Amino acid sequence: xxxxxxxxxxxxxxxxxxxxxxxxxxxxxxxxxxxxxxxxxxxxxxxxxxxxxxxxxxxxxxxxxxxxxxxxxxxxxxxxxxxxxxxxxxxxxxxxxxxxxxxxxxxxxxxxxxxxxxxxxxxxxxxxxxxxxxxxxxxxxxxxxxxxxxxxxxxxxxxxxxxxxxxxxxxxxxx
Numbered sequence: 001x002x003x004x005x006x007x008x009x010x011x012x013x014x015x016x017x018x019x020x021x022x023x024x025x026x027x028x029x030x031x032x033x034x035x036x037x038x039x040x041x042x043x044x045x046x047x048x049x050x051x052x053x054x055x056x057x058x059x060x061x062x063x064x065x066x067x068x069x070x071x072x073x074x075x076x077x078x079x080x081x082x083x084x085x086x087x088x089x090x091x092x093x094x095x096x097x098x099x100x101x102x103x104x105x106x107x108x109x110x111x112x113x114x115x116x117x118x119x120x121x122x123x124x125x126x127x128x129x130x131x132x133x134x135x136x137x138x139x140x141x142x143x144x145x146x147x148x149x150x151x152x153x154x155x156x157x158x159x160x161x162x163x164x165x166x167x168x169x170x171x172x173x174x175x
């Protein structure tokens with residue numbers, strides 16, 4: 001009897017921690033590692049900026065989840081958003097991410113290389129990513145939305161068959 005292979009999942013936490021709300025990805029990365037044990041089939045990355053160097057993960061993963069600050073969604077500050085790279089890029093235009101390379105660009109390049117992987121974008125509509133002084137913090141509205149973003153990430157990982165494990169209880173956390 002064959003056992004089904006566990007999915008391979010990468011979570012790309014993107015953002016500049018010194019630019020207020022742009023640091024959403026880094027904050028999520030820190031809080032997930034503090035509260036949870038990450039399953040062996042999930043790789044969690046604190047990337048700073050998404051680059052084409054990550055293309056090999058598209059080929060090697062069944063799913064990639066990107067956590068990022070989102071601008072210009074038209075939603076209120078602190079709104080948690082979820083979508084595919086293509087859907088969010090089409091509905092929000094070029095400014096979905098604060099970074100030069102968007103996840104949709106990475107997946108477009110992967111298609112040209114015949115790589116296949118499910119892409120999921122999770123983020124928070126941000127308020128301020130251009131502080132006058134470099135500041136490692138989030139605005140109060142965005143900070144308040146972090147627990148919901150982590151619950152959304154946990155639910156996605158559970159849906160994919162790789163739930164986070166709560167350190168306090170040792171039990172799977174499904175968001």
